[in-house]
Amino acid sequence: MNDKTELAKKTDTEVQPALKQAEPVMRPAVDIFEDESGITLHADMPGISKERLNVKVEGDTLTIEGDAEIPMAEGMEPLYADIRATHYRRSFTLGSEMDTEKVEANLKHGVLTLRIPKREEHKPRKIEVQVD
């Protein structure tokens, strides 16, 4: 806790515009795979509930974002912390063949699953070879 406040003070006194928005951000670990019909993404976002999750597509950029909620008793002092932030954010660039209108999102036990289908015309088609 103290580390964080000290850091915040520093950025205020030393004028460093690039670091102004230095709220610590966690990058969720992801698995991404593609099959014939589209791309699936799994992201680890523990502490995220449906209400605090934001999935958006702007242009060709897909962003997943949210704030983790950790139940803490009043006056709690941190003894040890692997996790020093509660804000998750990560962005990906999508190809034009992805159908961003039909993205499906599912959240279970802190794991976000996104299914991004390919546009119909981009799905692989089997081409029959004609034999004369």
Place this chain on the structure above:
Amino acid sequence: MFGTTGLFDELQRIQREVESAFGATPWANGIRSSAGSFPPVNVGSTAEEVDVYFFAPGVDPATLDIAIQNNVLNVAGERRIIREEGASYYRNERFDGTFRRTFSLPEDIDPERVDANYKDGVLHVRLKRKESSKPKQIKVS
């Protein structure tokens, strides 16, 4: 195809690695404590209890094994990731396999009064301190 790798994310990662290499806190330095990459853990303390948070998304709560012995908290479990056959993988960052993390607890924990709750991928273990060790107000007469 994918990828926006921020410079600051990279710096943050390096910082994390340095911290874990040098063991930033005495809490994790108990002789029976084990450090691992999964799941990350936070520990907090109040006058009444010690709270341990395991950030373990996608775990079946039934596979979690939580035990306290010799004042050591031991949490073991398993996270299996089912890979899709015939799909091409671009990223494989998520932990797959069995895990175990142990922590030395403060002396005044009452092993009979512990509860655990798993919500949104966070396992929250609450360990109450013994009644006798709570701070008492002593009045000067």
